Amino acid sequence: MDVDSALTPEQRCLRVNETLPADIYTGEQRDAHPDSRVPWRISPEPYWITPEEHAQFEALGHHILAFYEACNLLYSQSRRGVQPEWVAEYLDIGKDDAVRMYGRMNRFKRQLPLVIRPDVIPTDDGLVISELDSVPGGIGFTASLGQRYGKLGYDIVGGADGMVSGFARMIRSVAGASDPVLAVVVSEESAGYRPEMTWLAEALVEAGLDAHVVGPEDVGFSESGLYLEGAETGKKIDCAPCVTEAPPVNISTCGSGISIWSD
Known part of the structure; x- marks a missing residue:
C-alpha cells in the first residue's frame, strides 16, 4: 500500500x-455538506x-450458494410432494400465475441469481447476515468508491476495479462467449437503479464488454432470441439480466433465458 501521504485526511x-x-x-442529503x-x-x-474477516468473506460465497441451491431444491421437492407442501405454498405467496409458471419451467427452475448480495452487519460477536438479496444495487456504488480509494493508494480487496472486472467475468462465463452483448x-x-446500472454499464464498456441499460420496451423478442x-434486425442480446421489484423467480437469459434480479 502506497497511500499519498502528502494529503491530509480532509484533502483525501x-x-x-x-x-x-x-x-x-x-x-436524502441528511446532515452531509451541501x-x-x-x-x-x-x-x-x-x-x-x-x-x-477477509477469510470469512472469501469463503462466504460458497456457503451462500449452497444455501440457495438447497432452498431451490426444497421448493421443487415441496411442489412434488417429497417435502411438506406448505413450503412451496408459503414461498408462492404474493406471486402471480405468470411468475409461478415461469419459475417452474424445466429450463428455468434450477437456475439461481447471477448476483448474491448478503447484507452483513459486524457485531461484537462476529459477522451477522440480515438479508440475502439478488439485486446488484450497490455494485456501482462500491466499484466507484473502490476506484477512488484505489487511486489514493489504498489496497482494495479484490482490486480497485475488482467489482467491474468480476462482473464482466461473470457475464462472459454465463453467456458462454468472450464478447457477449449485455x-x-x-x-x-x-427506475431508481437506472443511474447506477448506467454507470456500471459504462464501466463495463471501458472493460471491453458490449453493455447496454434499457427498459423492457427496448427489447424485442423472436423465436431466435x-x-x-x-426488431430482429437489431443487435442480438446474449445476456439480459433484469432489475425489478417483482417477486423473485428463477429465470435467466444468458444464452437462453432472462435473469431476474428482484428487490
Whole structure:
C-alpha cells in the first residue's frame, strides 16, 4: 500500500468527493455538506477489515450458494410432494400465475441469481447476515468508491476495479462467449437503479464488454432470441439480466433465458 501521504485526511475526503459520479448516489442529503456528491459523510480511508474477516468473506460465497441451491431444491421437492407442501405454498405467496409458471419451467427452475448480495452487519460477536438479496444495487456504488480509494493508494480487496472486472467475468462465463452483448433491463418500478446500472454499464464498456441499460420496451423478442431496439434486425442480446421489484423467480437469459434480479 502506497497511500499519498502528502494529503491530509480532509484533502483525501475532498479528492474522493470531487471525483465521484454525482448522479448514481441518490437519497436524502441528511446532515452531509451541501457540496457533497453523496448523501453520507465521506471517510478519508476505506473501511478496514481484519485478515480473519477477509477469510470469512472469501469463503462466504460458497456457503451462500449452497444455501440457495438447497432452498431451490426444497421448493421443487415441496411442489412434488417429497417435502411438506406448505413450503412451496408459503414461498408462492404474493406471486402471480405468470411468475409461478415461469419459475417452474424445466429450463428455468434450477437456475439461481447471477448476483448474491448478503447484507452483513459486524457485531461484537462476529459477522451477522440480515438479508440475502439478488439485486446488484450497490455494485456501482462500491466499484466507484473502490476506484477512488484505489487511486489514493489504498489496497482494495479484490482490486480497485475488482467489482467491474468480476462482473464482466461473470457475464462472459454465463453467456458462454468472450464478447457477449449485455442488456441490463431496468423495469419502471425499479427506475431508481437506472443511474447506477448506467454507470456500471459504462464501466463495463471501458472493460471491453458490449453493455447496454434499457427498459423492457427496448427489447424485442423472436423465436431466435432477444434483440435490442425491438426488431430482429437489431443487435442480438446474449445476456439480459433484469432489475425489478417483482417477486423473485428463477429465470435467466444468458444464452437462453432472462435473469431476474428482484428487490
